Structures are given as structure tokens and as C-alpha cells.
Amino acid sequence: MSEDGMQMQEFSPRQGVVLECALRLLVDGGEKALTTAGVARAANCSKESLYKWFGDRDGLLASMISFQQSKVRTFERDGERLTAENFRDHLEIFAHDLIEVLAGDVSLALNRLAIGQASRDGSKLGGLLVERGRRQIERRARALLEAGRRAGFLRFDDADEAYHTLYGLIVSDLHVRLLLGEKPEIDATRRGRKAVSAFLRLHGRNLGEGDASL
Amino acid sequence: MSEDGMQMQEFSPRQGVVLECALRLLVDGGEKALTTAGVARAANCSKESLYKWFGDRDGLLASMISFQQSKVRTFERDGERLTAENFRDHLEIFAHDLIEVLAGDVSLALNRLAIGQASRDGSKLGGLLVERGRRQIERRARALLEAGRRAGFLRFDDADEAYHTLYGLIVSDLHVRLLLGEKPEIDATRRGRKAVSAFLRLHGRNLGEGDASL
DNA sequence: CGATCAAAGTACCGTACGGTACGGTTCCTA
């Protein structure tokens, strides 16, 4: 019947409120708490409307992911010129943002949801998360890396590999630990600074003495 | 089959077989497929026995994790002396093993299970996984790092930080991508070698010219 | 005002699962 193509439909305000309630339920109680009756009760809407708007439960889950990511939409601030001073800042800001995003409760809840459904065959939720969420961040990082190389601040052969290195230095096993339920205190700024420092020791060039400290 | 003596003190052989069947079900069909009736059918045992042995469903899940990790028991091969030539090998072997473990289907299934239950209050599954599984690997890596430092091959201030750096360089976002259902081809040896190379560029010392290549 | 339409609220249905109970079978032991 309905082709669920890649059209990223916008949701009506009412639907947005409902999806917000659903996200709230998911964050608070996990997937188990995300029942159709529960969403309907929390959002003061009818189950029939839920099924009319989102098709079925899986459609609701997918809509929640799309909705959330349509809100978070990464804003690229690449207007200014790159200098030796602010390039490191750009990297550190990226690292900070990445940590904050990954550690956000909504992000964690959605990732848990997608991972829980990953074993199912047609789940598509993991794909949605990766496609719409992760790729955004990856593109932003890659643009930054390429700009740094063009400006002479970075040296690397494979941009893919450089990105993975940066990501690993920033995140390490933090994401999985958070997903498993650990709640460590995170100093995103400090952590990001150290990661960027290590990354620049690996790939930095013409950045002054800063890349040798620590 | 072969009696190992020190193997499975907690579970009888029959229970081990049942847990094996349960793990198989979990790997194949995810948590949804792991029903008490399903396990009983697959293992040719009665539901009553399941509840007698493991208490309830959560007890079964916890037992599956304990059982699996009692099998995998990381074997430390630190008998030989460290030399400049084989220290790098040790690191690369560790990296290779780490990737293989994380990418194993049973490991992925159990991690998905624990992550799915992480939002629940008393889940403890994530704690079990971290405690029994991750800590093992962490101890092995840390012993290796400390030995490398004592032998003069490594230089770092904070062993914790050095370990996280090594882990991040090896794994990056691979683990989460696997958990989300992506199935990339992984060359564990190659990936490990690159990670170790970068790690040694950051923290290596007195290792000849190898750490400057690539 | 009366018609219409969207949506809330509720009742309902089928199913699937966790957990329990019970009869039948095997095997060990006195």
C-alpha cells in the first residue's frame, strides 16, 4: 500500500507533541515502557490516532528517530577562516559536541532501542540512526579534517582512517559503557582536549608548540 | 565430552547444554526469540526445570552471561621476556584478540541483551558484562602496558589514559556499529597493526625505527 | 442549525509470554 520511501515528512505540531511524549516515556522507562496504550495515555491521544499517523509500532519507533534527529540537526559553523589558533579550537569543539551528543539521554535511549531491535531482520532502526545521525557528525568531522589538511595543519593519507582515529581517541569505550548503563562523570571539555592533543601529535603540522604539550 | 576439572563449577553439564541452546537461540533470533518455552523446546527440557535451575527469566539471562564468560576465560601469555621485537607483537596480538572478541556473535548478542535491559532498574546484566568480561581484557592490557613501560618501550603518565587511548585506536566506533547491526568486513590483523602503530607513535620509546613508518 | 470530519476515550479481540501444576518416564538405590 503506502510506499515508505526516503521522504522525510514533517510532522504536524500535534504529532510532534505525541512523539515528544513517546521519547520521554522511552528515556524514562526503556523500550518496555513504550507501549501504544502508554503513549496514548501520556499524550492524551487515542490509540487509533497513533495507528493512523504512524502505521504500527515500528512506524512509531522510526518516526521517533526521525523526529528527534530532525530537531538535533548539526549546525556547521565553517564560515570563518582557519588559522593555526582556531583550528585546534574547532577540533576541540567538535570533540566536545560529539561527547555531549553521545551521552545525551535521548540519544542513549534511541541507540538502546535500535540495538535491541538489531537482531530482527527488517529492523532498519539501526540503519536510520547511522544514516541520519552518525553520518551527519561524520560529514562535519570530515569537512573539518579536509579543511585542516588544505590549510596545512594536518597530514594524513586516508581521510577515512584519520576520522576513525579522531573518533576513537575522543570516544574510546565511553559510548558502550554508557549504553550498558554505567553513569560515569564526564568532563567533555577536558576529555575532548586530550583527544585532540593526541590526534594532533599523530597528524598535526605547523601548529606551533601546542601539539607537543602533554 | 572432555572433563576439564576446573570447568563449570556453577552449572551441571546438563545445565551447560541448556545454556548453550539458550545462547544459540539468542544469537540467532535476539532477545525476542529467547522465550522460556523456546529454550525448553530447543534444549529438550521442561520449563519446570528451567525455573528450578535458574529461578526466573532474569536468572536465566544472568546465568547465560556467567556461563559464556566462564568459557571464554582470557588466557594470558606473559611468560616470555619482553624484547623490542616481540613487544609490538604482543600489542598487535592483543588488538587482534580484542577485535575478534568484540565482533564475536555471542558477545554481540549478549551485549545487545544487556544494553536492552540497561534502562530497567535492577538489571545488573550490564554490570555483569562489564565486570566479568571487560575487566578481564582491561587487566590483560594494563599488565602489558605496565610491562612495556618497565622495559622502557613505553612512556606514559596515566596508565588509565594510555589504556583508553589504545582501546579507542583499536576499536573506534566499530563496536557500536556492530551492535547496531552493520556487518562490515573486518581485517582484525590489519586494523590492529595500524592501531598499534599509532599508539606507539604516541607512547612508544626505544623501539627502533618501526614506530615512525606509516 | 445541522452536516461533517478529526480525534479522544473505551471496550474488545487474539495472541504470546512468564510462570505453575500435574501426569508419565527414567534411573538410582535399598
Added chain:
DNA sequence: TAGGAACCGTACCGTACGGTACTTTGATCG
């Protein structure tokens, strides 16, 4: 050979959830 323990297979129960249908409310418009 009798008794008992362990255990299998199955039937059963209560509940909870996904999904559907029906009734009611309330707003818009001719």
C-alpha cells in the same frame, strides 16, 4: 521389587500487549 528423586512433556492460568472497532466529543463550515 518397591520407593523415590529428577525430569520431560504438556496442559493450564493470568496478564499484558498490539491492533481494531465503536461511541462520543468538539470544532469547522455551508
